[in-house]
Amino acid sequence: MISCRQASLWIEDELHKALPWHRKARLWLHLLGCRMCQTYRLHVARIRSLFRREEWIEESPGLSPAARERIRENLQRELNR
């Protein structure tokens, strides 16, 4: 069984690059038995998808500053939920 510390490192790796299958299998085994790491994984995935939306906002020249601000506030609210 891998440690929670190791699991958290692999969870981050998994989001940035493909994790080798043997690591993925051990990570999943850990996640099956560890609620803390399951929650952590959901959290990391959610934050990452929010960041991707932020980038999209920055790259949309058609958006007015007020619209940008509004979307940013919504993202913030989602993060704090």
Ligand SMILES: [Zn+2]
């Ligand atoms: Zn764990």
